[in-house]
Structures are given as structure tokens and as C-alpha cells.
Amino acid sequence: SGYGTSVGKISKMAAFCVRCVGNSKLSNYMQLKRVRIIHTEVLAQNPTALSPLYPPIVPSLTARSKAAKQRRRDEYYKKVYAAPSVQEKLRLLTCLQRLKYVVNTQTSAINADRWYQHFTKTAYLSGLPEHFTNSGMDQVAETGDIVTSKALSDPDFEELKSLFCTALLQENFYMRKRTPFLYRTIEHYFSPFLNNAVSALTTLLAAQNPLLKESSLDFKPQVNFYWMRGERVVPRGHRKGSVDPIRFQIDDHPHSQIRVPKQLPEFVPLDYKVPAEVPVIKLEPDRLPLFKRQYDNHIFIGTKVTDPCVYGHTQFHLISDRMHRGRLTKANLEDQIEVRLRANAISSLFAWTGAQAMYQGFWSHEDVTRPFVSQCVITDGKYYSFFCYQLNTLALCVETDCNNPRKNICWGTESMQLYDTVEENDVKGFNDDTLKLLVQFLLYRPKAL
């Protein structure tokens, strides 16, 4: 090329000058006169004609060096960024199987909620967000993008209450049932009750909340999420000394869930300064105890990516008999009752909102641009706990987390009773506040509707 030859000429001239300069009296003269290399005409005319003579110097792809490893990782990330569809992106992120910690949503581990908060970078705030505490059932207010419910009229509320009582009595009194199998009492008596209750709620409240008309109610859905958080040094084996990310998988089976086609509005802005801290635990997850397995990495919200209802609204969880409060009280573990409910809520909702975000194409290196919000109700038939979750960040792996000020937020209540006892043909001590809060939960929708 023109530039090449002129550079060649210049370099030859420069070499000649240097040789001259080094050896003779001419050199002193040239040094004094400060002889410069001539600027070529080609360069003067079009400076943009500078094309690099050699290809860029990049680290090898196959060498056993840190630079090569980084280059391989970068090539992989480029492939993920350039994926044509969400399904392809998810496939690229989950195709490689490695040993990962399986996070159970219903654990018997002590103080699991602090560990789960660390794994998911969640700050826990007790009490519900302002939307639920400010607006009572009897107020009509418009706060930004959220429209609070108009009062559910008394006849409607009474109808809902009677439906609930009928469903309870049906399972506990009217229907003749065998004695339940060991550790299946709650599932035996309250799973069908919750089925009927949730169906009744969605159908009755669809009049007030048009989002529920387009919603999809799933029973016993599957929710899975796979993510990486933190790093560890491999202690032994042929890979000893190498640094590996720590992988987690949640496989959740809620009792039922409501999925909607439009996203729920955020509770707080994306850059809100959360008053609570995310607990940091320096020990490895094995101490929880948490165990590793290797199998398919799943990311699933309950349906596939092409479904119209890809955003989550509310999940209903029925706790297992091993977490029943009677058992825990007998084993002298009363403080663990709330801990287990919180751990269940944090893990289930993180998995659901995370999967929803990944269905929209966000992943740990492409962080969410808008918060993803979901709610859940955890119950054993009599006691209800309400939780709200806002996913502000998916960037949990070490590379992306070092400068990430965002945290995910979980709000939650203590358990509230729905009724006192079921005596023959009668539900005693029905608590209206719990039902009102349930109704508020289901009436949450964006302003546009």
C-alpha cells in the first residue's frame, strides 16, 4: 500500500540518518540542526486512509493462560449478547452442566433466611410496602402509576367470605376423608381448600381488576432458576487452585400461581436507598447445610417463553408438614417458624422474578432496566403470611457485582390467622383483615388498566 511504502521509505531514511548521525561530523551538524523525518504526501492528503498493517494482537484462544481464559470467556459473552432470540440466549446460558448447590425453598436448616438473603442479594424489610399500608380498603387514591382498589363493596366481600367458609367446611367437615398419610395432613385438608379459594378470589375480583380477566391461573406449576454468585478456589483435584464461580439452582413447586400479560408496577424506584442491609456470610454454603448435584440447568416461570402471560402476579405456597408450627413448637424452635417462612418467600420469589427477567432477555451481564415485581402468600390453611418482592438486579456474579449498588428487596408480614377453629358446620373467629389483605394483594395492577 501507499502508506506501507512511504513508511518503508521513511524508516530507511531514518535508519540512514541514524547511521550517518552516529559516525561523522555530519552527525553533529544534523543534531544541531534537528533534522526531522519528512511527512509524506499520502498522509497529508487523507489521514483516514490509515488501515492497520497487521491484525490486532489478541491472546490465544487455546493456550493454558489467564489471558486465554479471559478471551474464551469474552468470546462466549459476545455470543450471548448477539443471540437472536431469548430461547437461544437461555440455551447458551444454561447448556453447560456443572456441580451446583440445590437451594430448597422449604428447608429445615437453622437460620436459612440469612443465608438465602446472601445468595440472592436481598434486603428484607418487615411490613408491607407503602402501597398496602397507606391505602385502606375504603380509600380511592392514585399514587403515580398505581391505582389502589376501590372499596370492595360489602355484599361482594360477604360473598367472598361465605365462599371461603364453604370451601373450608367442605374439606374439613362435609367431606368424609380417610386419615391422611404421615406428613400429608396439610396437603390432605388444605390443598383442595386453597384450590377453591384461589379460583373464587380470581373470578370474583376480575370485575374490579381487569388484569385478572387476562391472567392465567396455574395449579402445581414448576418454577426453576439457575444463577451464579461468588467464587471459590478448587481445593483438590486436577483443577486445584483454579477459580470457579459458585452455581445455584432453585426448583420450586408452589401450590398455585397467577401469571399476567402486563408487568406489575414497581413498589419503590430502581435506585431506592434500602434501609436494611444484605447480610454477608463468608463461609461456604456447605455449612448451611447445602448440597451439590449436577443436572440440567432450568430457567422456567411456569410456561415457555412464547406464552402471552410472562409476568408474575401472585404465588400461593402451602407449607410442608415438617415446617408446621406445632412440630416446631414441640421441638423448642418457635423462632424458626418465621425464619422458614421468610426463607421460603425469598427463594421462591427470587426464582420467579429472576426467571421472568431472563424471559425478557436480561441476564447477569445485561442487568434489568426496570424492576420486576411479584407477590406471594404462604399458608398452612389457618395462618397466612404475605410477601412482596422487587428484583432490582440480576448482576450477582463476581465480575458484575463489584460496583453494583442495587439490591433486591423483600417485604413480609408475620403470620396472620384467618380463622380460629372449625367446629361442626361452623367456622369460628373468622378474621376479616386477613381476607381484606388478600383481596388487596390480588387487586394490585398497573395504572393503565
Next chain:
Amino acid sequence: MATKVLYPLYQRGNPQLRIFRTNFFLTLVRPGKEQPPDTVQFRIPMEMSKFDVKNYLGSIYNVQVADVRTRIQYGTNRKRNHLNQKVKTPDYKVAYVQLSKGQTFEFPDLFPQKDHTPKPDSMEDIQRKFMEDEQQRQKVDPRRGGVTDWFGL
């Protein structure tokens, strides 16, 4: 409830078996891998179960236990003695006990570093100073650079 005993057979209606002086002895050990602050590590007899550990600590030491996890550590059979016979190191059971109600436990430092500096003006101090002076006197002139005494004029 005890090692090397034959437990009487239980049939429904029998009174509950009670052991008043158990044969079990637990050993509190320092954990090899770092454990959470509420976890205490014990070496327990192989015949003990998780419920035994919980009852033992609860009734004898009044310790409120939230959870017990156990594992059996296999002792190697690879070592050989001077007669090339295999020597087995014994197996043992390890229990990880999690304390309830937010209690924590830190394994104490059993061999703290003692400060061996003697008290000023005591016998040991005077003796030490005297010995130091003697050693200083015995040393050769450092300006000779390590060359011995008998070498030279």
C-alpha cells in the same frame, strides 16, 4: 444410651427405657473447616444417634440444641507397620450441633502463647543478664570478620 449393652426388647405398652448413668462420652473438638458461630463439633461414639446427642446435651448439660447432624469418618487402612501388615486407624463419628435461640460458641485457645520475659530484678532476670554478659565476653572481635583466633600474628 450406652455402649456395649444389650437393650431390652421393646413391646407396645412397656414403660419407657430410662438410662441414668450412660456409658457415652462426648469429645468437643476444634473444627477443621470453619463452622458458623452457632455450631459446635463433637466426636461421639459410633452407637450414638442424633436424638441421643440431643438428649445427652439437654439433660446432662442443659444445652438447648436446635439441630444435630452426624457423619462417620472412615479411618485409613493403608498404613503398614514394620512387618508390612496393614494397620487400621479407628473410624469415628462426628456430630455438628447447632445451638438454638441465637447462642454462639467459639472454641477456646487451649495453648495460649505465654510471655516468657522474666520480671525485672528477679533472680531469673539477673541470671539471664549475667549469662548474656558472659556470652558477649566469649565472642571474638567482630572486626576479624569470622576469621579464627589462632590465625594471624
